[in-house]
Amino acid sequence: MGSAVALIGGVILLSNEKFALKISHFLASFAAGVLLGTAFFDLLPEAAHEGEEKGIDIFFWALFGIILFFLIERSIHWFHHHGEFHKHEKESNPTIPLIIIGDTIHNFIDGVIIAATFMVSAPLGIVTTIAVFAHELPQEIGDFGIMLHKGLARKKIILVNILSALVALAGALITYLLGNILEDYVPVLLALAAGFFIYIATSDLIPEIHHEKRKGFAVIESSLLIAGAITVWLSISLLPHGH
Numbered sequence: 001m002g003s004a005v006a007l008i009g010g011v012i013l014l015s016n017e018k019f020a021l022k023i024s025h026f027l028a029s030f031a032a033g034v035l036l037g038t039a040f041f042d043l044l045p046e047a048a049h050e051g052e053e054k055g056i057d058i059f060f061w062a063l064f065g066i067i068l069f070f071l072i073e074r075s076i077h078w079f080h081h082h083g084e085f086h087k088h089e090k091e092s093n094p095t096i097p098l099i100i101i102g103d104t105i106h107n108f109i110d111g112v113i114i115a116a117t118f119m120v121s122a123p124l125g126i127v128t129t130i131a132v133f134a135h136e137l138p139q140e141i142g143d144f145g146i147m148l149h150k151g152l153a154r155k156k157i158i159l160v161n162i163l164s165a166l167v168a169l170a171g172a173l174i175t176y177l178l179g180n181i182l183e184d185y186v187p188v189l190l191a192l193a194a195g196f197f198i199y200i201a202t203s204d205l206i207p208e209i210h211h212e213k214r215k216g217f218a219v220i221e222s223s224l225l226i227a228g229a230i231t232v233w234l235s236i237s238l239l240p241h242g243h
Contacts, residue, residue, distance in 0.1 A: 025208070025217075025221070026145075026220065026221060026224055027144070027145020027148070027149065028145055028146050028149045028205055029205070029209055029220075029221035029222070029224040029225050029228070030145065030224040030225065030227060030228040031143065031146050031201075031205060031228060032201040032205035032206055032209070032225050032228065033201075033224065033225040033226060033227060033228020033229040033230075033231075033232075034228040034229070034231065034232055035198070035201040035205070035228075036197070036198065036202075036225075036228075036229055037228060037229035037230070037231065037232030037233055038106075038194075038197055038232050039193075039194040039195075039197040039198045039201075040194075040229075041229075041232050041233050041236050042232065042236055043106075043191070043194035043197070044058065044062065044190075044191070044194045046190055047186075047187045047188075047190035047191040047194065048187075050186055050187040051187035051188075054184060054187060056187045056188060058188075058190070058191040059191070060191075061187075061188050061191035061192055062191040062192070062194050062195040062198070063195060064191075064195065065191065065192040065193070065195020065196050065198075066195040066196075066198060067195075068192075068196075069098060069101075069102075069195065069199040069200070070203075072097075072098065072101070073098060073203070096152055098196070098199075098200050099143055099146055099200055100160055100164060101196065102193060102196035102197055102200060103143055103161075103164050104164045104167050105189065105192060105193045105196065106193045106197075107165055107167045107171070108167045108168065108170065108171040108189070109171065109186065109190055110168050110171065111168035111169060111170065111171025111173075111174075111175070112171040112172070112175045112183065112186060112189070114129055114168070114172055115171070115173075115175035115176050116175055116183050116186075119175075119176070143161065144157055144161065146205070147160070206225070209221045209222065209225065
C-alpha cells in the first residue's frame, strides 16, 4: 500500500499532460536531486548501519552498482546502434530502463524492510510504512517526470510504475516466507540501489542541466536539483524510521 499510494503524485502530474510536458525538464532536475538525496541521506546511511553489524563493505557494493549500471548503459547503447529498431531513439533512451531497474530494486528493498519490521512488531511496521511512503512520494514524482521528459507515453509510464511498485509486495512476501535469510543481504541491496541512483543522477540527468544555455532556466533547474535533495532530507529527518 505504501508504494501504491506513492504513485498518486505521479498520476496527478500526468492528468494534465500538456502542462506536464512543459515542466518535464524541470521535473528531471528535481528528480536528480531526489535521487542523490535518497542515495546519500537514506540508502547509504542505512546500508552503512546494517553493513557494520554484518561486516559488509557497503562502499564496495555502491561502487559496484555504479560500474554495473555503466556496463548496462553501454550495452543498451550498443544494441541501440546495432539493432534493427535503432530509429526509435526516444523509446530506446537508456535512461528509461536504468531508472526502472533502480526504482524496482528500491521498491523490493522497501518491501523487505516493511515485512521485516512488521515481523518484529505491528506498530514498528506501521511507522516504517509511513516513512517509506514519505520518501517514495517525491521519488515517484521525479521518476514520472524523467520518463515523461524522455518521451515515454503516459499509459506506459503509469503501467511501468505500477508494476515496479508491486515488486515491493514481492519483497515483503519473500521476506515473510524466508524469514531472516534475505534480511542478511539488505545492506548489499541498499548499497547497490544507492550506486544506481548516483549513476543515473550524475551521468544522465545533471549533464542535461549543463546543456541548458538559457541563464534563467539554468538557475531554476539548479535550484530544483537542490530542492529535490532537501525534500528527501526533510522527509527522512522529520519522520521516525522504524528501520
